[in-house]
Amino acid sequence: MTARRINSLDSYLFHQLAQAKKDSKRKLIDLGAGDPDLFPPERIIERLKREAEKPENHRHPVYEGLLELKEAIAEWFYKRFKIKLDPEKEVLILAGSKEGLGLSSLAFLNRGEEALIPDPSYPVYRRSVLLCCGKVVFYPLTEEKDWLLDLGKIKVTPKTRLLYLNYPHNPTGAVLDLDFLEKIYEFARKQKLVILNDMAYSEITYDGYTTPSLLQIRGARNLCLEFFSFSKTYSMSGWRLGFAVGNRDLIDALFKVKVTSNSGVFHLIQKAGIEALSLPPKELLKIKDTYRKRRDILVDGLIKLGWEIRRPRGTIFCWAKIPGSAKFKDSKRFCLNLIKKGGVLTTPGAGFGKSGEGYVRFSLTSEIKNIKMALKRMKEIDF
Numbered sequence: 001m002t003a004r005r006i007n008s009l010d011s012y013l014f015h016q017l018a019q020a021k022k023d024s025k026r027k028l029i030d031l032g033a034g035d036p037d038l039f040p041p042e043r044i045i046e047r048l049k050r051e052a053e054k055p056e057n058h059r060h061p062v063y064e065g066l067l068e069l070k071e072a073i074a075e076w077f078y079k080r081f082k083i084k085l086d087p088e089k090e091v092l093i094l095a096g097s098k099e100g101l102g103l104s105s106l107a108f109l110n111r112g113e114e115a116l117i118p119d120p121s122y123p124v125y126r127r128s129v130l131l132c133c134g135k136v137v138f139y140p141l142t143e144e145k146d147w148l149l150d151l152g153k154i155k156v157t158p159k160t161r162l163l164y165l166n167y168p169h170n171p172t173g174a175v176l177d178l179d180f181l182e183k184i185y186e187f188a189r190k191q192k193l194v195i196l197n198d199m200a201y202s203e204i205t206y207d208g209y210t211t212p213s214l215l216q217i218r219g220a221r222n223l224c225l226e227f228f229s230f231s232k233t234y235s236m237s238g239w240r241l242g243f244a245v246g247n248r249d250l251i252d253a254l255f256k257v258k259v260t261s262n263s264g265v266f267h268l269i270q271k272a273g274i275e276a277l278s279l280p281p282k283e284l285l286k287i288k289d290t291y292r293k294r295r296d297i298l299v300d301g302l303i304k305l306g307w308e309i310r311r312p313r314g315t316i317f318c319w320a321k322i323p324g325s326a327k328f329k330d331s332k333r334f335c336l337n338l339i340k341k342g343g344v345l346t347t348p349g350a351g352f353g354k355s356g357e358g359y360v361r362f363s364l365t366s367e368i369k370n371i372k373m374a375l376k377r378m379k380e381i382d383f
Contacts, residue, residue: 029374031362032345034170034316038235038290040276041283047275051268061264064255065093065243069270073243076277081213089248090221092255095265097200097229097242100254102128103261104196104225107253108162109134115162116154120171120352120359122198125164135159140355143310143321147174151183156191163188166198168211171352171361172319173312175205178212185220194250195224200242201315203233203284206292209313215246225250232316234276235287239269291316294364294371301375302362318362319349331357342377 039045051057064070070087077085085091094100102124109115111133117125119138129136139154141147147169165184167176188195195214202211214220225246231237244254298318299311309320328334331348338344349359366374 028339028343028345029366029370029377030345031364031366031371031374032347033365034232034363035237035365036232036235036316037365037367038287040235041279043279043283044234044236044272044275048268048272051271057267057271059267061267061270063259063264065091065264066267066270069093069274070243072274072277073245077213077245081216083213083215085245086248090245090251092244092251092258093265093270094227094242094244094258095262096231096240097198097227097244098124099240099258099261100225100227100242100244101125101196101198103257104254105129105132105134105162107257108194108196108250110161112159114157114160115164116156116160116193117164118149118166118169119354120349120356121164121166122170123352125198126353129162138353138355141169141172141174142355147172148176148180149184151187154187156193160191161194163193163195164198165195165214166200168201168205168312168314170198170201170315171317171347171349171356171359173310173315173317175209175211175314178216181212181214182217185214185217185224188223189219193223195220197224197226199226200229201232202228204288204291204316205314206288206295207311207313211314221247223247225254230273230276233284233287234279236272236276239272241265241269241273291364294366294368297368298362298364298371298375301372305375305379316364318364320360320362322358322360329358331360335360338378338381342374342381344374344377 070091073091074085074087077083105128109132112135114135114137115129116137116139119140126136139149141149167174197214205211214224214226225244227242227244229242230239244251295318299309302309302320306323307320309318312318322329322334328337331350335346335348338346347361349356349361
């Protein structure tokens with residue numbers, strides 16, 4: 001009754017977490033999914049309210065996105081990276097960056113062709129490749145290499161077409177510099193690969209680190225797309241707004257797939273996105289500082305409890321190795337035990353791939369008082 005491709009998909013990790021929270025008989029402290037709890041800056045809300053009063057905003061949205069928003073994105077991109085974009089040809093509005101990443105395989109892979117995917121990584125990359133009957137080829141990331149890809153160990157065949165990239169990295173919080181990004185570009189250029197660079201956490205960074213863009217590298221515009229999200233940067237995860245930038249032919253191909261799946265993003269939300277991009281830096285600094293404070297309390301607390309953990313310089317997550325003294329080294333069993341005994345919801349590392357086994361991802365999307373309570377409960381648990 002169903003297509004064979006569906007059989008290749010397991011249960012979606014974050015749906016499992018939502019179900020675990022729903023099924024729990026006690027109120028959980030949710031340090032699981034990366035869903036910001038912060039309220040969007042007030043100017044964004046006020047713009048949304050004003051636009052809601054305009055009848056024209058309630059018609060079918062523009063398929064490719066409002067030119068006004070695309071121009072605002074091009075302006076923001078120039079201020080941020082000193083790179084000029086053609087707003088009409090090199091920018092595409094998305095219903096969240098997940099939409100673009102999820103549809104990209106349909107635009108760029110033929111049946112049986114290969115996509116290089118980091119392990120561990122955001123599950124959507126793998127699932128999207130499987131849905132278009134492509135072949136997933138994982139390249140492992142390890143703590144010994146600071147969770148950076150080892151270009152010398154990546155296997156490329158005549159069927160390899162795509163390279164998925166994500167820094168700041170979900171789930172580990174790892175980051176890279178422009179020099180390393182240039183090495184990745186040279187590798188992709190020589191192997192004639194398209195790079196799909198997930199930049200969802202590009203603006204949530206700490207300790208003086210600033211995320212570079214592939215488009216800052218001469219020639220990279222010929223073979224890459226970068227995907228950005230309003231969800232984490234502006235606490236707009238429920239609004240479903242994002243964008244892709246890069247090579248105009250790749251943008252056009254992605255648009256042809258996207259236009260088949262939906263009619264575009266509600267104009268109210270696009271107009272609010274314009275407002276978000278015009279916010280003064282202090283608004284973003286306020287959001288980043290909130291996450292940084294939570295990060296430090298969580299990391300320091302876990303270290304006191306005997307966990308091995310690095311202080312991440314990006315994302316809204318902390319990635320920790322399960323203590324050696326724990327009964328369960330299996331991350332799913334460990335996290336289920338943590339829910340049962342401590343009422344704390346986290347994400348098992350195995351859900352991000354084989355290389356994630358033995359780790360747990362903690363989200364910073366809960367108030368400091370909840371993080372402290374979670375640490376208190378964990379201290380009292382016999383793992």
